[in-house]
Amino acid sequence: MRVPRDEQTKNLVIACENWREVSNAILKHKELAPVIIIAICKAVFKEFSDYLKCDSKLLATNPDELARFSNKLFMEEIRIHCPVWFNCQLGASGLSSKEEAVGGRVNSMAPSSSTLARLRNPQASAVHYSISTILFHSGIKHDDLNRLNGLGVCMSPDSIVRLQGKMNMQLEGKVDIWRSAIEENRGALKLAKEVLQKQVALPHLDVSKQHLESYEFFSTKGHESLITLLNEEVTKAGANVNATDCMQIVIKRLEGTKLPLYNRVITKYLQPFRQLRDVVVRHMPHEYSKEMSQKSDSVSRSLTT
DNA sequence: CATCAGACACCTGTCACTGA
DNA sequence: TCAGTGACAGGTGTCTGATG
Numbered sequence: 001m002r003v004p005r006d007e008q009t010k011n012l013v014i015a016c017e018n019w020r021e022v023s024n025a026i027l028k029h030k031e032l033a034p035v036i037i038i039a040i041c042k043a044v045f046k047e048f049s050d051y052l053k054c055d056s057k058l059l060a061t062n063p064d065e066l067a068r069f070s071n072k073l074f075m076e077e078i079r080i081h082c083p084v085w086f087n088c089q090l091g092a093s094g095l096s097s098k099e100e101a102v103g104g105r106v107n108s109m110a111p112s113s114s115t116l117a118r119l120r121n122p123q124a125s126a127v128h129y130s131i132s133t134i135l136f137h138s139g140i141k142h143d144d145l146n147r148l149n150g151l152g153v154c155m156s157p158d159s160i161v162r163l164q165g166k167m168n169m170q171l172e173g174k175v176d177i178w179r180s181a182i183e184e185n186r187g188a189l190k191l192a193k194e195v196l197q198k199q200v201a202l203p204h205l206d207v208s209k210q211h212l213e214s215y216e217f218f219s220t221k222g223h224e225s226l227i228t229l230l231n232e233e234v235t236k237a238g239a240n241v242n243a244t245d246c247m248q249i250v251i252k253r254l255e256g257t258k259l260p261l262y263n264r265v266i267t268k269y270l271q272p273f274r275q276l277r278d279v280v281v282r283h284m285p286h287e288y289s290k291e292m293s294q295k296s297d298s299v300s301r302s303l304t305t
Numbered sequence: 306c307a308t309c310a311g312a313c314a315c316c317t318g319t320c321a322c323t324g325a
Numbered sequence: 326t327c328a329g330t331g332a333c334a335g336g337t338g339t340c341t342g343a344t345g
Contacts, residue, residue, distance in 0.1 A: 310342095324328095
């Protein structure tokens with residue numbers, strides 16, 4: 001027989017070895033059961049309180065974090081931080097172990113947990129943002145969003161619009177990065193070609209800032225990029241190699257730089273970016289480039305059946 | 306057919322509340 | 326104190342049906 005060490009256990013177990021029977025007996029006990037339910041309630045209260053103070057995925061608000069959010073990860077957090085509540089949910093769902101809580105089952109458990117967590121802290125709204133985004137892109141009406149928000153199912157229209165605004169700002173930020181990359185590439189490429197053209201008769205290329213500042217296509221960023229690439233090529237090739245040859249390799253590298261394909265669309269349709277068309281990669285080289293460059297043969301549908 | 310009023314949808318700004 | 330959120334008022338644009 002196991003001998004309980006602490007007083008609480010001694011008092012509780014008395015002389016019984018079977019814990020499952022003890023727990024079942026407690027829940028059936030007229031006087032003990034209500035007290036146990038209060039204890040469970042307090043335990044769940046504390047679990048959620050502590051959970052919402054940690055760096056929970058449910059508190060995500062920026063588009064990147066929300067994009068990475070998943071019900072599976074959220075429920076794993078719940079399982080670790082709120083074990084009592086998690087097991088209550090398992091029971092309510094008719095599941096007997098955490099291994100059964102997968103796929104659609106875990107997806108069904110997530111909204112209930114998140115809705116209750118949001119009751120405690122309105123900022124714990126990652127699941128509600130996910131639902132709202134789906135509804136928003138499905139063309140839901142403003143008033144319907146208000147109704148669903150009132151039912152606690154999704155965010156308010158105001159919050160959704162705020163999120164969409166953030167997403168747009170992030171997109172504009174990326175466009176700025178791409179534009180900067182294009183401008184740097186274009187500056188370095190044009191400067192490199194100008195250097196070759198103007199210094200073709202000289203025994204050594206002079207790529208110093210002082211010398212190139214008067215060049216038509218000189219820019220600080222473009223020059224820095226060109227120097228970096230040139231130094232890399234000189235290091236690779238060795239000190240005795242002709243600098244003109246290295247410059248030609250750099251030009252090929254700049255021409256072959258794989259800038260985002262989006263740039264092709266941007267420079268085609270947005271007037272302010274049109275001048276950058278010549279430095280944008282039209283087609284990224286790949287395994288099937290050769291096959292795709294050939295015209296397809298048109299075959300009558302009747303011949304294919 | 307043109308015009309107008311009303312309904313509806315939605316955006317914007319402001320304020321108050323809440324939790325960290 | 327600050328960020329996130331919801332409620333609300335006021336305004337704009339669009340659609341629809343009634344009227345002359």
